[in-house]
Amino acid sequence: MSLHYHKIVQNEWFGYPEEWFPSVSATIGDRYPERSFFMLFIAVTSGPRFALVGLWYLLTATSKRSLPKIVAYFGVFRTFTCGGWTYVTSTDNHDWHDIFMISYLVATIPWMFGCLLLSPANAKAIQYRKYIASAFFGTIVPLVYFFIQHKVHRVPGAYTIYAFFEWALVLFDVAFDAITALDFETFELIIKDNKGISKGAPRVPSPESEKGKASDAFATRFFWSEALDAAAGVYHGFAFWSVLTSLGLTVWYFPLWHMGISGYEAFVMSTISPLLLVVPPIRILVIRHQRVFHLLSVAGLTAYRVSDPVYRLFTIGFGVSMQCLSWAATFYSDATNKGQIESRILAFIIGLLMSSIAKFAWHSNNPIWPIMHAENGGWNSTGLVLAILAALRFTNKRYASNGGELERQNTSESAVLYAFSFGGLLFALHSLLSDTSTMILWVWEGFPVRGPLSNVHAYYTIFVMTGGIVLGVSRPRLVSSWPVFVMASVGAAVLTLCSHWFGFYGALVLAAYLVALSIPLISSASKKSPALTFGLGFFVYNFMVLFHVWVVAYAFVPGGPFVREHTDWIMTVTMLLIGCGVFNLNKNRIGMQHRKSDRRPTATFPSRHRKYYFGVTGLLNLVFLCAAFMRFPSNDYEPYHADGRVITAGIWTIHFSLDNDMWSSERRMRDLIKDAELDVVGLLESDLQRIIMGNRDTTQYLAEDLGMYVDYGPGPNKHTWGAALLSKFPIVNSTHHLLPSPVGELAxxxxxxxxxxxxxxxxxxxxxxxxxxxxxxxLQSEYLAKLMGSTNRPSVLLSYLVTKPLEGNYNTYVSATSGMHDVDPTDWDRWCEYILFKGLQRVGYARISRSTITDTELQVAKFVVPDSAERSKYLFDVEKDTRNHRVAEHEVPESWRFPALLRGNGVRGHRYHVFDEPRYFMY
Known part of the structure; x- marks a missing residue:
């Protein structure tokens, strides 16, 4: 800093005084002689680093354990990558520097976690390792946040704060390895030829080192069989959530195409199959043959092989019913074995986490949903095979449960209250946490960015869900207390009523609470009647699902106007339902204190399963971070015809991204938008963030694959069918409007x-x-006309107007009030989609057939953006006959023309239609 202070605090956007503290890379790699000194000393420390890895391996290795070898491999690998990012600096080669740095951080995860698993029975060292590892990984979150603030949002001073967290990572990393000094205190290294006789000989720990061994899950040995049990359990939980979340999608397809109640909505009730357990012979049959029913539940994942949408729905309905029945039986049968029921619930909840992570990696689609197949990015076959193997492993072991029926009979809590709370909890988990972007879009209010982004800040949701899992296991009494419930209720209110970062903070509090409460709540509820607790619970869940559909679909359902636009009611009812369970848990706690002396001993509590489930959770977090790195936005998007100052705009009603055959249509939409060379496109019927639509976000995939900025429009808590904007041009500002709708659906x-x-x-x-x-x-036409007339800038309207050309409300939209002009007044064949403009040189207009993607065509128009010298010419009216003067294609420049591949028969069922060719205009 004394040699090159101003130079090393300078970054690509700012310098001193906005930035005043240098990053690690700038300090060690950009200048001479600092760089040479650092490289000299990093070379000196490489010997001890390799020695530490080798000594740790010798300390922990035995002939029957493979984990020490794996940890040693990552230790050596991360040491080499450390040399990579220090000797190859960002100045030398930015890409390789980042590759080495990211590889180092990624390899640090299995290194630290492996060291925790292999730690000798030294309570002090284990405690320090946990604290430092938690600090290390906790630092990554603000590190990424401030890097995004610097790189994407270009906030002055953000890189300085980032630098402090970066240096903190270095210190925590060194501190973690320094803890080995505590384990090496009794470690004697002798070099002699003993012909391998003592290799792998058991070590005799000192009495002091045995302290705390029995109570610490990380001090137990590592068993691959138990690790596979945990992995299989989590994947089986993932299969449950995959099948359950696909039910709404397949049901929604039918009222969508029938434009009203279709009758297939009855399949929503597939979930109440646990009611069958009220019949004793059926309950005994299902409990004794759980493997059969868990294997039958996998049938829901075979639905992708069924082409007919009706039979695909039947297959999903059967799979859901078997899933709910088998999981209810499993929870009930394992309820009195504390270790076993906890492992089942962890599998269930971490399965939800895995589902959210998989959806993030696939841009909000689950790769094993029945709307996916190989053509649109599905991994259905792989997912099905893994699901069968996971179900077999999941049902492989059964633990005896002593005195279970007696304990169930003696508990005083209400099974009905548990049913209400289970239904409310399941609905909250599904509606808010089954996709990482849902709550982010609840608080989204447009540009400039004042809150989280779906592809950048989604890890915050995963992070707090992970924390909730740990908290629910370690502090069940805390998370089931009334003060914490009140705190979560405040978080729910903040999420519902507030926007931007503040609203999202409420969402994070609620997310952590929902996940944490799941563990003690389901554990206690499982001891009651499974038919009542889970059968009625799933019925309550179904009621909440319909409730949250009714608030937006009020114009199409009986009784809809009574709950119109009342998401606040939904959130209130959800928290009250969850509160029923909290009441039971606290009542149970008081009862347990009175019965403490009379309790009979139950099965043992083998807490070692936790480390395997926590390990799986850690690996899932790692997968998410890798996916997030791959999805990090570049924000360097380029329009198709910048040389001619051309902007190609389109409007498309995408019908909730389900094509005519019930397949997800994002990739087909992507292909057509790319073929049409659209720079700006408006998407309608695009809000998919509801259970019935799969909690999806089509715009994420389209924006990232096409290289476009995106504004999602009014969020799912605004009760519309959605409007979105994709643009290759930077969005400077955007505002969302809900137009007057006193009777019908919101516009x-x-x-x-x-x-x-x-x-x-x-x-x-x-x-x-x-x-x-x-x-x-x-009323809407008047509102929008005034809104468009409020700006004198060049403007384009991409819309769905429901009017005939030159008649009725058309003359309000195209009027002196709005200042807008029709892209082609002679096109008499329109009813819904219209493109209007002002202040631009309109040069082309075309209509492109939809194939089987949706029920509405894609309309596109080309405009030339006038420079400052010509702008005034297009801000005022031009004579009608001059404005709409048409010319032949050969009379316009190449950059003004529409792509030729859509002529004639076109491509993949898309072609220019109605006019059979594009139209071109002089003005």
Whole structure:
């Protein structure tokens, strides 16, 4: 710092005084002689680093254990990668420096976790390792946050704060390895030729080192069989959540295409199959033959092989019913074995975590859903095989349960209250935590960014869910207390009522609580009647699912207007239902204190299973971080025809990203948008963040694959069917509007300002109300006309208007109030989709057939953005005959023309239709 202070605090955006403390890379690699000194000393320390890995291996290795070899491998690997990122600096080769650095951080995870598993029975060393490892991984979260603030949002001073966390990682890393000094105190290294006689001989620990061994899960030996049990349990839980979350999707397909109640909605009740357990012979049959029923539940994952949507729904319905029945029987049969029931619940909850992580890696689609197949990115075959193996392993062991029926009879808590709480908890987990982007979109309010982003900050949700798992296991009495419930209720209120980061903080509190409470709640509820607890519980869950559909689908369902737009009611009822379980748990705690002297001994509590489930959770977090790295936005997007200052805009109603045959349609949509060379596209019917739509977000995949910025539009708590905007141009500002809708469904709109070749251009994306509500549509046309007329910047409207050309509300949208013009007034064949504009040179218009992707075509238009010298010409009206003067394609420049591959028969069922070719205009 004394030699090159101003130079090493300078980064790509800012320097001193905004940035005043250097990062590790800048300090060690950018300048001479500092770089040479650091490399000299890092070379000196390499010997001790390799020696530490070797000595640790000798200390922990035996002839029957393979884990020490794995840990030693990662120890050597991370030491080499440490040399990689220090000797190859970002100045030398930025890509390789990042590769070595990320590899080092990734390898540190199995190294630290492996050292914890292999730690000798030294309570002090184990405690220090836990603290330092927690600090190390906890530091990564703010490290990534401030790096994003610097790299993406270009916040002055963010890199300085990032630098402090980066140096902290170095210190924690060194401190973790320094703990080995405590284990080496009694370690004697002797070099002699003993012909291998003493290799792997058991060590005799000192009496002091035995202290705390029995109570510490990490001090026990590592068994691959138990690790496989944990992995199989988690994957089986993942299969449950995959099948359950797919049910709503397959049911939703039918009212979507019937435009009303179809009758197939009855399959929602597939989940109440645990009610069958009220019949004693059936209960005994299911409990004694759990393997059979768990294998039958895998049938839901075979649905992708069924092409007919009706029979695919039947297959999913059967799979869901078997899943719910078999899991209820498993919880009940293992309820009195504390270790076993905890492992089952951990498998169930970590399975939800795995489902959320898999959906993040697949851009909010689950790769083994029945709407996925090989053509759209599904891994169904692989997932099915693993699910069968996991079900076999999951049902491989049975633990005896002594005195179980007696304990169930003596408990005083209400089974009905447990049923209510289980239903509310399951609904909250499914509706809020089955996808990492759901709660982020609840608090999203447009640009500039003032809150979390789905592809950047999703790990915060995974992190608090992971913390909730640990907290629920280690502090069940705490998480089931009334003060913590009140805190979670406040978090739920903050999420429901607030936006941006503050709203998301409430979401994180609620997420941690829901996961943590699941463990003591399900554990206690499992001791009651499975038919009542889980059968009625799933019925309550179904009621909540329908409730949260009714608040947005009120215009299409009986009694809908009574709950219209009342997500606040849903959240309130959810927390009250969960509160029923908290009441039971606290009542049970008081009863246990009175009966403490009379309790009979139950089965043992083998806590060592926790380390395997925690290990699986750690690996899942690692997978998520790798996926997040792959999805990190580049924000360097380029339009297709920048040389001609052309902007190609489109409007498309995507029908909730399910095609005519019930397959997820993101990739097919991506291909057409790419073929049409769209720079800006408005998507309607795009809000998929509900249980019936799979809690998905199509815009994530489209934006990242096409290289576009995205504004999701009004979030799922705004009760619309959705409007979204994708743009290759930076979105400078955007606001969301809910237009007047006194009777019918809410009409969402986005008003965004884009930086198009240095010119600010306003883009409006709008979906009007339905045909049955003419007064709604009249009020909406007036509102939008005033909104468009409020700006004198060049503007484009990408919309769904539900009107005939030149008639009725059309003349409000295209009027002196709005200042907007129709892209082609002679196109008489429109009813819904319209493109309007002002202040731009309109040069082309085309209509592209949809194939089987959706029920609405893609309409596109090309505009030239005038420079400052020509701008005034297009801000005022031009004579009608001049404005709509059409010309032949050969009369316009190459950059103004539409792609030729969509002519004639087109490609993949997409072609120019209605006019059979694009239209071109002079003005």
């Amino acid at each position: 969402p709109a986005i008003h965004a300002t884009l930086d198009v070749y240095g010119t600010l251009v306003d883009v409006f994306v709008f979906h009007s109300g339905q045909e049955e509500d003419p007064e709604d549509r009249r």
